Amino acid sequence: MKMEDMSLSGLDNTKLEALAHDVYSDLVEDACLGLCFEVHRAVKQGYFFLDETDQESMKDFEIVDQPGVDIFGQVYNQWKNKECVCPNCSRSIAASRFAPHLEKCLGMGRNSSRIANRRIASSNNTSKSESDQEDNDDINDNDWSYGSEKKAKKRKSEKNPNSPRRSKSLKHKNGELSSNVNPDLYKYNYSSGISYETLGPEDLRSILTTQCGVVSEHTKKMCTRSQRCPQHTDEQRRAVRVFLLGPSASMLPDSETMLENDGYDAPDGQLIMSRLQWDGSSDISPSDSASSKASTNNSESKRPKKKKNPSTLTLTTTGGGGERDKGQERERVVGSGSGSSSSQNALGLSSRKKRPKLPVPPGPSIYDDLN
Amino acid sequence: MSFKMQSSENMVYSPCFCGEGKRCAERPATNNSRETNISRESQMRAAINQKLIEMGERERLKELLRAKLIECGWRDQLKALCKEVIKEKGIENVTVEDLVAGVTPKGRALVPDSVKKELLQRIRAFLAQHST
Numbered sequence: 001m002k003m004e005d006m007s008l009s010g011l012d013n014t015k016l017e018a019l020a021h022d023v024y025s026d027l028v029e030d031a032c033l034g035l036c037f038e039v040h041r042a043v044k045q046g047y048f049f050l051d052e053t054d055q056e057s058m059k060d061f062e063i064v065d066q067p068g069v070d071i072f073g074q075v076y077n078q079w080k081n082k083e084c085v086c087p088n089c090s091r092s093i094a095a096s097r098f099a100p101h102l103e104k105c106l107g108m109g110r111n112s113s114r115i116a117n118r119r120i121a122s123s124n125n126t127s128k129s130e131s132d133q134e135d136n137d138d139i140n141d142n143d144w145s146y147g148s149e150k151k152a153k154k155r156k157s158e159k160n161p162n163s164p165r166r167s168k169s170l171k172h173k174n175g176e177l178s179s180n181v182n183p184d185l186y187k188y189n190y191s192s193g194i195s196y197e198t199l200g201p202e203d204l205r206s207i208l209t210t211q212c213g214v215v216s217e218h219t220k221k222m223c224t225r226s227q228r229c230p231q232h233t234d235e236q237r238r239a240v241r242v243f244l245l246g247p248s249a250s251m252l253p254d255s256e257t258m259l260e261n262d263g264y265d266a267p268d269g270q271l272i273m274s275r276l277q278w279d280g281s282s283d284i285s286p287s288d289s290a291s292s293k294a295s296t297n298n299s300e301s302k303r304p305k306k307k308k309n310p311s312t313l314t315l316t317t318t319g320g321g322g323e324r325d326k327g328q329e330r331e332r333v334v335g336s337g338s339g340s341s342s343s344q345n346a347l348g349l350s351s352r353k354k355r356p357k358l359p360v361p362p363g364p365s366i367y368d369d370l371n
Numbered sequence: 372m373s374f375k376m377q378s379s380e381n382m383v384y385s386p387c388f389c390g391e392g393k394r395c396a397e398r399p400a401t402n403n404s405r406e407t408n409i410s411r412e413s414q415m416r417a418a419i420n421q422k423l424i425e426m427g428e429r430e431r432l433k434e435l436l437r438a439k440l441i442e443c444g445w446r447d448q449l450k451a452l453c454k455e456v457i458k459e460k461g462i463e464n465v466t467v468e469d470l471v472a473g474v475t476p477k478g479r480a481l482v483p484d485s486v487k488k489e490l491l492q493r494i495r496a497f498l499a500q501h502s503t
Contacts (some may be wrong), residue, residue: 021491027433030433032471032474048454
């Protein structure tokens with residue numbers, strides 16, 4: 001029988017609806033039957049009740065809701081109040097503190113050696129002169145002769161002045177430093193610097209021979225780190241010395257500079273460049289600190305906290321204004337007075353922000369004849 | 372398939388087979404045509420079913436219904452009912468007929484309305500499309 005024989009007119013809406021309902025009920029019944037067959041098979045095969053546990057086991061694993069106990073019934077801070085006896089010092093230690101105590105008690109483990117070193121270092125600082133820092137960790141890393149020279153660099157290792165060991169051992173000395181300079185010269189103190197205004201020239205000189213001394217723009221205090229502190233350049237140090245002690249007094253020792261002298265832009269550029277060379281350019285000739293080549297390479301680079309870079313930075317005190325030609329020979333200039341123009345930069349450049357290159361002032365150049 | 376028969380009373384007043392007993396537009400001319408209509412209707416049903424199967428629509432509808440029932444949790448409800456029947460009758464002795472008889476009527480009732488409506492809609496659409 002073809003569908004064409006059955007026209008829609010033969011069926012009204014209700015009939016159609018009934019038909020649809022019939023089809024629907026058929027489908028639902030099919031679904032029910034399918035489920036029943038499945039269940040029946042599962043029952044007969046024995047896997048219908050597999051996902052259920054018997055009552056006994058259910059009771060065993062019931063959720064526990066008592067105070068002081070977790071849902072499995074375990075006590076979680078069982079060992080908190082227990083105390084153990086240390087085999088080394090025979091003290092009774094709390095269980096959770098036992099392991100760290102043992103570490104320190106036996107002298108093994110990372111922390112204990114660190115603490116011991118710190119103690120040694122601090123005792124060295126307080127009792128001995130700087131040249132006796134035999135126990136310093138990085139004693140072998142430097143080529144410096146930490147002899148008895150007054151101008152010898154302070155042989156503090158170039159550790160982070162912000163490290164906890166510093167503050168921990170020397171906190172109690174903070175308050176004394178600002179006014180009483182001399183006995184505290186060898187004490188590390190990063191949290192309060194030295195204010196140069198209150199110091200006499202002798203004090204200043206002694207400070208400046210041992211410490212970095214660069215005056216921070218923010219706090220107007222002198223940097224108390226060593227002469228090789230990575231935060232400030234030799235140029236800055238030189239400038240500070242010039243500023244504080246007069247133009248002829250800037251004698252920084254150990255100007256081991258290997259600058260490649262390609263001329264320099266300005267005193268500001270000098271300081272920038274010398275700072276930038278600290279960043280790690282390895283071809284710095286032992287001459288004037290200015291090197292425009294370095295500056296062009298690194299002019300916008302920031303200064304990382306590199307600790308030891310003996311091949312870089314010049315510590316000369318030379319410079320004055322004036323330009324240098326590129327390709328100038330390497331020279332080692334020691335201790336001549338820097339131009340007056342550099343003194344004005346001493347304070348300004350002690351901060352570490354980036355500075356654009358400034359134009360060269362055509363000031364009096366000592367080295368005009370050298371060009 | 373159920374088939375509502377007009378009562379003899381209604382035959383006088385509304386001789387059509389719409390099943391509602393009221394006067395409707397369609398009136399067979401004679402009593403004889405009612406039987407023809409009945410048979411025509413049953414033929415119609417058969418034809419429609421056949422068409423459903425042939426076009427695969429029935430399978431699709433079946434799958435759709437199955438998916439929807441699982442989604443709405445109907446299947447799990449019915450399984451729980453089955454469990455009860457089984458516990459009643461005992462595992463060893465339960466038969467398919469027991470299960471069917473115990474579960475199917477409730478199963479029909481438990482189908483959610485949304486599922487029912489959607490299915491009916493699809494069936495109607497199919498009928499509308501293919502019944503001419």
